[in-house]
Amino acid sequence: MLQVRACEAGGRYDAVNKHWILPYTDKVLAKVKEVLAPMYPEIEVEDCREKRAKKKTKRLREHYRPCPEEMKEKLRVKRYSESTVRTYTSMFSEFLSYHYAHSPEEITADQIKAYMRHLVAEREVSESYQNQMINAIKFFYEKVLGGQRRTYFVERPRSGRNLPTVLSQTEMSALLKGIPNVKHKTIVTVIYSCGLRISELISMKVSDIDYGSRRILLKQAKGKKDRYVPLAERTELMVRAYLKRYNPEEYLFEGPSGGQYSPSSVRKFLKRYSKAVGIKKNVCPHTLRHSCATHLLENGVDLRYIQHLLGQNDSKTTEVYTHITEMGLNNIKNPLDQLDL
Missing domain, CATH: 1.10.443.10 (Intergrase catalytic core)
Structure with missing residues (x-):
């Protein structure tokens, strides 16, 4: 059996594993099978296209909840970078809007874990996005409200290790x-x-x-x-x-x-x-x-x-x-x- 790896676009040579990765299109795959069929009766295609997170569910405008000003002030007082401030405040606003019927103080640990499961199972976000969301939530409850340190862990499938792109x-x-x-x-x-x-x-x-x-x-x-x-x-x-x-x-x-x-x-x-x-x-x-x-x-x-x-x-x-x-x-x-x- 021959295994063919296919990506989003632009064929490239993988120097580490010594093989080519081809664009994932019906035309390319059909041509590969046509040319290689006499030598390889069975051809398995591995889909290496990047999986993107599903878009957030649209919510009513009245359900929108902004990030509390106290959190923004705390982030800046602790000298977090402006990039981190924007990321954390945006993510925490998204979290509050999901639980729009509750004030931040009313949201329980079980509800936080339920939101994490929603991100993983329904929105299929990346591990880095999930980790950033956890950090934003932990910052509010631990640094702003002065709560105890907690761990909000949701088990997810083990992902492969992607090597960074490097120019020769x-x-x-x-x-x-x-x-x-x-x-x-x-x-x-x-x-x-x-x-x-x-x-x-x-x-x-x-x-x-x-x-x-x-x-x-x-x-x-x-x-x-x-x-x-x-x-x-x-x-x-x-x-x-x-x-x-x-x-x-x-x-x-x-x-x-x-x-x-x-x-x-x-x-x-x-x-x-x-x-x-x-x-x-x-x-x-x-x-x-x-x-x-x-x-x-x-x-x-x-x-x-x-x-x-x-x-x-x-x-x-x-x-x-x-x-x-x-x-x-x-x-x-x-x-x-x-x-x-």
């Missing part, structure tokens, strides 16, 4: 060569060479660059921690040329009207340039961060240094790159090749 060094080179805009090219270069999160890039200020010690200070990065990242020689030359041309006032990369550069703008032009140079993968700013880590590993850099560079607390998070790198896989000698046959 050849693809990364092609991408950088294909960006004519100086500002855009500098942004992509800084993200890739420093292994940054998009939030770290847009928060970076001109004054954070230390040319003497060839490093950049990332202030209050994820987890509210400061850390340094190295400033590569090529990156420094590009940044200097960019600064001379654009002369930003405060942030290293600023929007047309000043202030922080828009993360959505970075995502948009990155997709546009990737498509223009023929990269079929779904490229986003985090892809550049994953690519940086993978290429460092392929160049022999120790995992502990990569973990520090990326600002990751858990070493297991960094170890995922050992599953992606092609260098190690290609150097493994198959035991069959060692036999005297």
Whole structure:
């Protein structure tokens, strides 16, 4: 039996597992079966398309319940990022609107668990969405109302482990060569060479660059921690040329009207340039961060240094790159090749 893996769109080669993943369309699958039927009478198709959560059930306007102001204030007092504030308040508002007939103080632990089951069984949300919802609910009841810590756990099917999308060094080179805009090219270069999160890039200020010690200070990065990242020689030359041309006032990369550069703008032009140079993968700013880590590993850099560079607390998070790198896989000698046959 032959197994064919099918995804949403844009066929791609899986270098780790050494096989192709084809677009999931009737035309493609029919052609595959037509060509391979003489050699493989039985062909099994594995649907690898991303499953999206079902939309929320529309509710009456009078059932809408906004997030309490006390929760917003508490989040800001505890210095949560604005992104987290927006996420938690939006999710808690959704939760309250579901239990519109009850005040927050009246909602029981059983009702919270029932809502979690609704998200998993009926809306089929992702694990990350479910976890964020739990965190938002726990924050209100524990931090705002001062309740005891509780665990709201709903068992769900074990999901597969998805490896992050990574560009090869050849693809990364092609991408950088294909960006004519100086500002855009500098942004992509800084993200890739420093292994940054998009939030770290847009928060970076001109004054954070230390040319003497060839490093950049990332202030209050994820987890509210400061850390340094190295400033590569090529990156420094590009940044200097960019600064001379654009002369930003405060942030290293600023929007047309000043202030922080828009993360959505970075995502948009990155997709546009990737498509223009023929990269079929779904490229986003985090892809550049994953690519940086993978290429460092392929160049022999120790995992502990990569973990520090990326600002990751858990070493297991960094170890995922050992599953992606092609260098190690290609150097493994198959035991069959060692036999005297």
